[in-house]
Amino acid sequence: MIIMKSTIIAIFVAIAGMQSGTGYKVETKYPVPGNGGWDYISIDSSARRLYLSHGTEANVVDADTGKLIGTIPDTPGIHGVAIAPEYKHGFTSNGRENKVSMFDTNTLALIKKIDVGKGPDGIYYDPATKRVFTNNHGTHDITAIDAKTGEIVGTVAAKGDGESAVVTEGLIYVNMEDTNEVITFDPKSLTVKNRFPIGVAKGPTGLAYDAKTKRLFIGCNSEPKMVVMDATSGKVINSFPIGRGVDFGGFDPQAKLIFMSCSEGVLSIYHEKSADDYEDAGAVKTQARARTMAFDPKTKKIFLPTADVVEGPPATPGGRPTRTIKPDTFVVLVVSK
Numbered sequence: 001m002i003i004m005k006s007t008i009i010a011i012f013v014a015i016a017g018m019q020s021g022t023g024y025k026v027e028t029k030y031p032v033p034g035n036g037g038w039d040y041i042s043i044d045s046s047a048r049r050l051y052l053s054h055g056t057e058a059n060v061v062d063a064d065t066g067k068l069i070g071t072i073p074d075t076p077g078i079h080g081v082a083i084a085p086e087y088k089h090g091f092t093s094n095g096r097e098n099k100v101s102m103f104d105t106n107t108l109a110l111i112k113k114i115d116v117g118k119g120p121d122g123i124y125y126d127p128a129t130k131r132v133f134t135n136n137h138g139t140h141d142i143t144a145i146d147a148k149t150g151e152i153v154g155t156v157a158a159k160g161d162g163e164s165a166v167v168t169e170g171l172i173y174v175n176m177e178d179t180n181e182v183i184t185f186d187p188k189s190l191t192v193k194n195r196f197p198i199g200v201a202k203g204p205t206g207l208a209y210d211a212k213t214k215r216l217f218i219g220c221n222s223e224p225k226m227v228v229m230d231a232t233s234g235k236v237i238n239s240f241p242i243g244r245g246v247d248f249g250g251f252d253p254q255a256k257l258i259f260m261s262c263s264e265g266v267l268s269i270y271h272e273k274s275a276d277d278y279e280d281a282g283a284v285k286t287q288a289r290a291r292t293m294a295f296d297p298k299t300k301k302i303f304l305p306t307a308d309v310v311e312g313p314p315a316t317p318g319g320r321p322t323r324t325i326k327p328d329t330f331v332v333l334v335v336s337k
Contacts, residue, residue: 021282022257022269023337024302030066030332032059035325038305040080040122040248041332043294047105050294050332051081051090052305058092060108061332063296063303070108075101082125082132084147091132091145093120100134100143102150114150116143124165126172126187133187135162135174142174144190154190158183164207164248166216173216173231175204182207182216182229196234201225206249206260213275219246219260226260226270228278237276242268243283250295250302257281261304263291267335286333302335 036055043050043063052059058072058081077096083105084091090108092101093116100114100123118138125132131153132145142156160176160183172187180202184194198204198218206219209231218227224244228237245263252259256272267284290306308329312322 022255022271024267024269024284024335025337026284026286026333027301027336028066028334030061030334031328032061032068032305032330032332033328034059034330035307035327036330037325038292038307038330039078040292041294041303041305042081042083043296043303044083044085044105045296045298046085047083050303051083052332053078053080053092054305054330063299063301066332066334072101072103072108072110074110079121080123082123084125084127084130084132086127086130087148089147089150091123091125091147093123093134095119095121095137098136098138100132100145112150114145114152116145116152117141117155121161122163122165122174124167124172126167128169129187131187133165133172135165137161142185144187156185156190157192158185159192163205166207166209168209168211168231173207173209175207175218177204180204182218182234194234196229198227198229198236200236200239201227206246208249208251208258210251210253210256210272212253213272215272215275217249217251217258217260217270219249219262221246224262226258226268228276238278240270240278240280242266245291247291248293250293252295252297252300255300259293259295259302261286261291261293261302263289265290267293267302267304284335286335287331290333300337304333304335306331306333 050061060069102111117136120134122135144153160179162174201220203221208217216229225239243262243266250259260268265288269281271281290304308326
């Protein structure tokens with residue numbers, strides 16, 4: 001009886017550990033057609049649209065109902081989508097063809113394709129300079145595109161593989177996954193200003209930012225941690241454990257909550273009590289491979305794409321297991337209070 005009681009207590013403790021003290025939980029799921037892989041998800045909060053990278057296309061979904069609005073085809077190896085709302089232009093990073101698709105957000109029709117560096121991955125928009133940027137893994141640089149015309153403006157000599165980015169006033173921060181640092185660059189002059197080594201962890205992917213406290217929140221995959229860094233000096237303030245397989249981060253400036261989405265099926269959440277003081281707010285159990293996210297500043301909801309994946313034997317002896325997406329299981333998880 002003592003063993004059974006201990007086991008029951010352990011189970012309750014484990015369950016309690018997966019319940020966020022913030023009240024966040026998976027509210028619903030939006031099924032999305034198609035069986036391709038996925039990477040980033042982005043939200044146009046004003047237009048109430050979600051943009052999902054999905055194999056060789058981008059799906060556009062109503063953020064409030066989950067209804068499929070439309071699809072942007074022919075985006076081979078798409079990683080992400082950036083929106084320039086004032087021009088009604090959208091941009092996709094097509095990793096397999098080293099191009100960006102520029103499209104009309106009203107009609108979702110292709111305007112043109114733009115040649116960028118090799119292996120474009122993360123993509124983001126700076127409203128101050130009216131420029132779109134792609135982090136190119138093959139050429140270890142960042143391409144700048146005029147959001148109005150779609151013309152190439154120039155290149156940032158990043159000297160590494162950029163992952164997530166945060167756009168601030170006059171400066172952009174980018175995680176460099178292969179060099180284990182955060183760089184800052186001027187989006188107007190395209191010059192690199194700082195290279196901040198992370199030191200305490202490796203494999204930075206997720207990135208979020210508090211403009212008030214000037215703190216960066218860096219999700220790292222090696223010994224999975226969230227690293228807090230002073231965005232001005234590059235000083236590492238502290239680091240905290242998170243779920244395995246982090247790939248994206250978000251921040252709620254009103255609630256002072258930091259979110260890190262992790263492929264093991266966990267949304268790690270921390271509360272920023274002050275610039276140098278943080279507490280674990282409790283993780284939310286999501287679903288395996290829900291590694292990227294979009295935070296909606298209007299509703300405070302979090303959206304995470306994922307699907308069921310079936311593992312098979314390696315194609316070659318000693319290789320990695322083969323992975324096949326189970327048909328008709330691609331969904332967007334909606335996490336809310």
